[in-house]
Amino acid sequence: MVRSCCSMKQPIMAVSLPWSKYLSFGQLPLSSARKSFIRKPSPYKSIHLIRCCLTSAFIVMDDSKYGNKQIVSLTPWLYDYVLSNVREPGVLKELREETATMCGSQMQVSPDQAQLLAMLVQIMGAQRCIELGVFTGYSSLAVALALPESGCLVACERDEKALEVAKKFYERAGVQHKVRIKHGLAIDSLNSLLSDGEAGSFDFAFIDAEKKMYAEYFELLLQLVRIGGVIVVDNVLWHGKVADPLVTDSKTVGLRHFNKAILEDERKSEKSRTMTNLTSNDAYVASFLRYLNSFHGR
Numbered sequence: 001m002v003r004s005c006c007s008m009k010q011p012i013m014a015v016s017l018p019w020s021k022y023l024s025f026g027q028l029p030l031s032s033a034r035k036s037f038i039r040k041p042s043p044y045k046s047i048h049l050i051r052c053c054l055t056s057a058f059i060v061m062d063d064s065k066y067g068n069k070q071i072v073s074l075t076p077w078l079y080d081y082v083l084s085n086v087r088e089p090g091v092l093k094e095l096r097e098e099t100a101t102m103c104g105s106q107m108q109v110s111p112d113q114a115q116l117l118a119m120l121v122q123i124m125g126a127q128r129c130i131e132l133g134v135f136t137g138y139s140s141l142a143v144a145l146a147l148p149e150s151g152c153l154v155a156c157e158r159d160e161k162a163l164e165v166a167k168k169f170y171e172r173a174g175v176q177h178k179v180r181i182k183h184g185l186a187i188d189s190l191n192s193l194l195s196d197g198e199a200g201s202f203d204f205a206f207i208d209a210e211k212k213m214y215a216e217y218f219e220l221l222l223q224l225v226r227i228g229g230v231i232v233v234d235n236v237l238w239h240g241k242v243a244d245p246l247v248t249d250s251k252t253v254g255l256r257h258f259n260k261a262i263l264e265d266e267r268k269s270e271k272s273r274t275m276t277n278l279t280s281n282d283a284y285v286a287s288f289l290r291y292l293n294s295f296h297g298r
């Protein structure tokens with residue numbers, strides 16, 4: 001989800017990064033993917049899956065309400081191709097390999113997602129960033145590497161053990177002087193930043209902690225991130241579950257509410273004007289845009 005701040009007085013761009021690997025057909029064995037998808041109409045009224053082979057799988061939206069757009073789904077082969085086009089610094093690769101041996105490793109963002117975060121930070125010329133949900137540090141290290149020497153990332157995480165790994169890799173990468181770790185609940189860290197007078201002083205934030213707290217994080221970050229800054233929100237499509245009415249677990253419901261609230265947010269105050277237009281691009285546009293849902297100014 002991208003929330004964009006085009007007005008001089010208004011913030012904010014927020015980008016959401018659904019986890020592509022869960023949205024692809026990649027978890028199906030090829031034979032079953034072929035059997036299921038080749039030339040068979042999908043159960044959805046206006047969508048026909050017309051090809052799924054070794055190298056491609058795509059969906060044609062043949063209803064005119066979609067403008068007859070072709071949306072490319074993400075096969076394992078296409079995702080491999082995407083990853084082979086990602087520039088992953090050696091130290092991030094080492095961290096990814098160490099994280100892969102740990103419990104919860106699936107929580108780490110993917111190299112292409114981390115590249116997107118780093119790219120946004122670089123494009124913005126960001127100096128001050130916040131991350132909620134550090135885990136072993138993959139996304140935060142990508143951001144810290146992208147920051148200038150004078151830059152600062154406030155890294156908020158409650159899991160001390162995971163933070164030990166993150167700290168080791170900040171040091172290995174020589175970026176430890178840029179990272180200010182806040183161990184504890186993210187909401188407490190945000191409140192303490194506000195009471196320390198840091199409102200409006202951040203350029204960029206990445207939300208990837210407790211899903212049920214997204215709305216609260218977002219409100220506090222609207223105060224902490226400067227007008228014209230960027231807030232990136234991970235997992236808002238929640239492995240595709242938000243679009244499945246049969247899924248009613250609390251995290252999915254919470255994320256649906258969050259997405260809806262952002263869409264319907266009409267505030268036009270000094271601190272926040274809500275600019276929303278949720279679109280899910282998945283794999284079609286470009287590797288890094290695949291994850292974005294865009295917010296356009298109204």
Ligand SMILES: C[S@@+](CC[C@H](N)C(=O)[O-])C[C@H]1O[C@@H](n2cnc3c(N)ncnc32)[C@H](O)[C@@H]1O
Pocket residue numbers: 107108109132133134135136137138139140156157158159162184185186187208209210213
């Ligand atoms: C999805 S992982 C973060 C992955 C990380 N961004 C990366 O790329 O490796 C979520 C992290 O948020 C942390 N977390 C969950 N709830 C939290 C909270 N309320 N306050 C602080 N951290 C929290 C978890 O301990 C976990 O490490």
